[in-house]
Amino acid sequence: MKALTYISIVLFTTISSFSSAQVTFEAKVSKQKLGVNERLRVDFEMNKDGDNFNPPSFESFTVVGGPSQSISNSWINGVKSFSKTYSYFLAPKKRGNFTIGQATIEIDGETFKTLPVTVTVTAAVDKPKDPNDPDYIVNQNIHLVAEVSKTNPYLNEAITVVYKLFVSENTGVSNWRELDIPRYNDFWSQNIDIKGIKIQNGTYKGEDYRYVVLRKTVLYPQKSGLLEIEPLTLDITVDVPTNRRDIFGGRLMQSVHRTVAAGKRTINVKPLPEAGKPINFSGAVGDFDFNVTTSKTTLRATEALEAKVQVSGNGNLKLFKLPVLTLPSALEVYEPEHNEKISVSLRGMSGQSSDAYTIVPSYQGKYPIPSITFSYFSLKEKRYKTLSSGELVVDVTEGPVNNNSQAVSSTKQNILSTGSQFASFKTKTNFLNTKRTTFFNSLSFWMLLLVPFLAIPVAVILRRKQEMRRGDTVGNRIRTGNKLARKYLREAKKTLGSKESFYNALERALHNYLKSKLNIETSDFSKEKIQELLQTKSAKDAAISQFIELLTNCEMARYAPFSNVEMEQDYNKASNVISLIDRQIK
Amino acid sequence: MKQILVIVVLLFSVLINAQNKDAFLEANDFYNNGEYQEAIARYEAILNTQTHSPELYFNLANSYYKLNQIAASIYFYERALQLSPDDIDILNNYSFAQNMTIDAIEELPEIGFTRVLKTLVNTFTVDSWAKLSVCCVILFVILFLSYYFSFSTSKKRASFVLSFITLILAIVFLSFAFQKHAINKKNNPAIVFAQESDVKSDPNLKSETAFQLHEGTKVQVLETYNDSWTKIKIANGKNGWINSKDIRLLNDF
Numbered sequence A: 001m002k003a004l005t006y007i008s009i010v011l012f013t014t015i016s017s018f019s020s021a022q023v024t025f026e027a028k029v030s031k032q033k034l035g036v037n038e039r040l041r042v043d044f045e046m047n048k049d050g051d052n053f054n055p056p057s058f059e060s061f062t063v064v065g066g067p068s069q070s071i072s073n074s075w076i077n078g079v080k081s082f083s084k085t086y087s088y089f090l091a092p093k094k095r096g097n098f099t100i101g102q103a104t105i106e107i108d109g110e111t112f113k114t115l116p117v118t119v120t121v122t123a124a125v126d127k128p129k130d131p132n133d134p135d136y137i138v139n140q141n142i143h144l145v146a147e148v149s150k151t152n153p154y155l156n157e158a159i160t161v162v163y164k165l166f167v168s169e170n171t172g173v174s175n176w177r178e179l180d181i182p183r184y185n186d187f188w189s190q191n192i193d194i195k196g197i198k199i200q201n202g203t204y205k206g207e208d209y210r211y212v213v214l215r216k217t218v219l220y221p222q223k224s225g226l227l228e229i230e231p232l233t234l235d236i237t238v239d240v241p242t243n244r245r246d247i248f249g250g251r252l253m254q255s256v257h258r259t260v261a262a263g264k265r266t267i268n269v270k271p272l273p274e275a276g277k278p279i280n281f282s283g284a285v286g287d288f289d290f291n292v293t294t295s296k297t298t299l300r301a302t303e304a305l306e307a308k309v310q311v312s313g314n315g316n317l318k319l320f321k322l323p324v325l326t327l328p329s330a331l332e333v334y335e336p337e338h339n340e341k342i343s344v345s346l347r348g349m350s351g352q353s354s355d356a357y358t359i360v361p362s363y364q365g366k367y368p369i370p371s372i373t374f375s376y377f378s379l380k381e382k383r384y385k386t387l388s389s390g391e392l393v394v395d396v397t398e399g400p401v402n403n404n405s406q407a408v409s410s411t412k413q414n415i416l417s418t419g420s421q422f423a424s425f426k427t428k429t430n431f432l433n434t435k436r437t438t439f440f441n442s443l444s445f446w447m448l449l450l451v452p453f454l455a456i457p458v459a460v461i462l463r464r465k466q467e468m469r470r471g472d473t474v475g476n477r478i479r480t481g482n483k484l485a486r487k488y489l490r491e492a493k494k495t496l497g498s499k500e501s502f503y504n505a506l507e508r509a510l511h512n513y514l515k516s517k518l519n520i521e522t523s524d525f526s527k528e529k530i531q532e533l534l535q536t537k538s539a540k541d542a543a544i545s546q547f548i549e550l551l552t553n554c555e556m557a558r559y560a561p562f563s564n565v566e567m568e569q570d571y572n573k574a575s576n577v578i579s580l581i582d583r584q585i586k
Numbered sequence B: 001m002k003q004i005l006v007i008v009v010l011l012f013s014v015l016i017n018a019q020n021k022d023a024f025l026e027a028n029d030f031y032n033n034g035e036y037q038e039a040i041a042r043y044e045a046i047l048n049t050q051t052h053s054p055e056l057y058f059n060l061a062n063s064y065y066k067l068n069q070i071a072a073s074i075y076f077y078e079r080a081l082q083l084s085p086d087d088i089d090i091l092n093n094y095s096f097a098q099n100m101t102i103d104a105i106e107e108l109p110e111i112g113f114t115r116v117l118k119t120l121v122n123t124f125t126v127d128s129w130a131k132l133s134v135c136c137v138i139l140f141v142i143l144f145l146s147y148y149f150s151f152s153t154s155k156k157r158a159s160f161v162l163s164f165i166t167l168i169l170a171i172v173f174l175s176f177a178f179q180k181h182a183i184n185k186k187n188n189p190a191i192v193f194a195q196e197s198d199v200k201s202d203p204n205l206k207s208e209t210a211f212q213l214h215e216g217t218k219v220q221v222l223e224t225y226n227d228s229w230t231k232i233k234i235a236n237g238k239n240g241w242i243n244s245k246d247i248r249l250l251n252d253f
Helices: A002-021 A134-141 A410-417 A443-471 A473-494 A499-518 A527-536 A541-557 A564-584 B002-032 B036-048 B054-066 B070-083 B088-099 B112-122 B126-149 B153-186
Strands: A025-029 A033-035 A040-046 A051-054 A061-076 A079-092 A096-100 A104-107 A110-113 A117-122 A142-148 A159-168 A172-180 A187-192 A199-204 A207-221 A225-229 A233-245 A251-261 A265-269 A284-294 A305-315 A331-333 A337-345 A348-361 A365-369 A373-378 A383-388 A392-396 B189-192 B196-200 B209-214 B218-225 B229-233 B239-243 B247-249
Touching (some): A040 A104, A134 A142, A134 A159, A134 A251, A142 A251, A142 A265, A159 A172, A499 A541, A541 A564, B002 B036, B070 B189, B112 B153, B209 B239, B218 B239
Parallel strands (some): A284 A373
Antiparallel strands (some): A061 A079, A142 A159, A172 A233, A373 A383, B196 B209
């Protein structure tokens, strides 16, 4: 028991010392700014009773009321709180900035001072505000504010507008109704649903307020320049305290309908920089990842394949088009299926947007899916970034071969229908020079083309000549004789040395010569006849005798020996004689 | 002196040919082992010695195909087809490579008589038409002479009619040769090498983009401007200017 009293004494002393340390003495003004025809209330408030209260001198004001004292004691959860207030009602004398000086008081033997308060007195207000007028209370105590996260965003950068209704501590709002829902022209907008209204504490212009968040909207500006956000207008039911009191002394509240509007906000939207803007830029702003994937890379013809073009990340995902996949013309491609998994929060859109292409190859072969690029404006780095998907190759292993390739002319297409495999390399070759010589238009070409025509007149002329010769039989005989003479003479020359054949040939040559020249038959080859004939043909005697001599030599040779030298002599003689007679006879 | 020079040149060319054969076989080994890049280097080295063959182009194109280089593979298949237009393997693999291209261009159909004439003219090369016309001329001369020299009326009549026909054929073939020559002169195809290229309506960067072409598409070159722009025509008849760096000419040996 004794211990308990000690503890209680210790506690009591600490509390009392604690409370004595927490003496507050402050000055409060009802408003910092007032018209010259308005009134100001100043309260000096302390939490412990004191003596010798000394108000400041209100030089620039006239005291219209006060000082009035009020004391309140309250016990809450066994804790006593005390406050004593001295109130003055002041009327300003002129316009300007005035300072209400310090008031002093002695509490427990110590002197406390308030801080000086500065008040601005402006020109006269049209209608002096009656602090009990509900309009005035609403204006003073209820504020609808549109908070914009960023006032100079980039085009397509997410900004948020949060509408908050601030209600001061001493008024109450029992209901509200949205009169005019703002339409956000030139913005892409999305409301974020608010589940249940939560009353929070906050400050508005330095004063304590309770507030509720009425509406959150994410906006993506779609136009650069100055854009306006339309105000939100609410019809609210405010409970305003009246001067009347109920029988218990509590103030009666009055319900007043008021229309409040959040101010118009202007946003300056910066255009995206032109410098370094990629050609394929489609308006994506944010922070993205880009990839192209295929469901499989090897498949058989007529099997389906899905290629997915996907952009994921944060940014205006719903507001740009995905890059289009360009595929080889030989593939059958269906319209892409668009898919979005996007959540919208105060930070903007995040999630992924994708296009799924269904591809059915009908022929075997390799099909490249060319690399495509996606460009966006990075808000973090304030520059454009380009992402590229790698090149993919789809290998179709089985299936028919595409046999209507367009570059092969129509006449050759049907050749291809048999082959179904990519042919391997060729092992043998014959190299040609790359410098081609063309036959067409070359000299040899024109020669070969035109020379044959010359053959026609030549042949015709030859034919004519032949016919003419065939016409005269004598001439013919002469020619054949002559030809034979020459032939045998040549033979004789060849056989120079062997006596028999040489003289045989020589004799035949001479006979044939005579046949052609003298037109005689082989039957009458007597020397006399020859001589006579040659003479009639006016050949010289010397030549004739030589000729005869040669003939006798030929006969002699059959029985007598002849040397090689003689043979040669005879040959020379024969050719001489023949040429001689040729010249002499007519 | 001249003869010695000729012999030296001949020997040299034979030597190079032998070297190329070896290089070809070596490249084929690389190809077979899947080292396509190495194979390509060898094949291209052969090309640099001013020699070529359809098989060389074919193997080179195959290597590029294996490396998924569409434009180069199409380019060399086209080359191979220029030298050997009816090779089944080349046509087959070419269609594989064409599957990889992106542009689908509907070919402008040619109608009526011009189509018939064109397919007829295109059946043989210029040289073949030229040789055919030479053969016909020779045949004509022989037949004409046989008409001239033969005695029996029936023979004379037959050979005269035949010679007349061959003469007409010779003229027709000759005109085909000229026609084909003209077509060849006009035919200046190129392959788009850039992955994506804008075809402009005027030869400058500011002008409007008429259409886009992708890697591996075959175009016809019509004219060039300042060497940096080339006017091209695609199979559906559209034309425009493309950056000369984006394409590679096929006839450029």
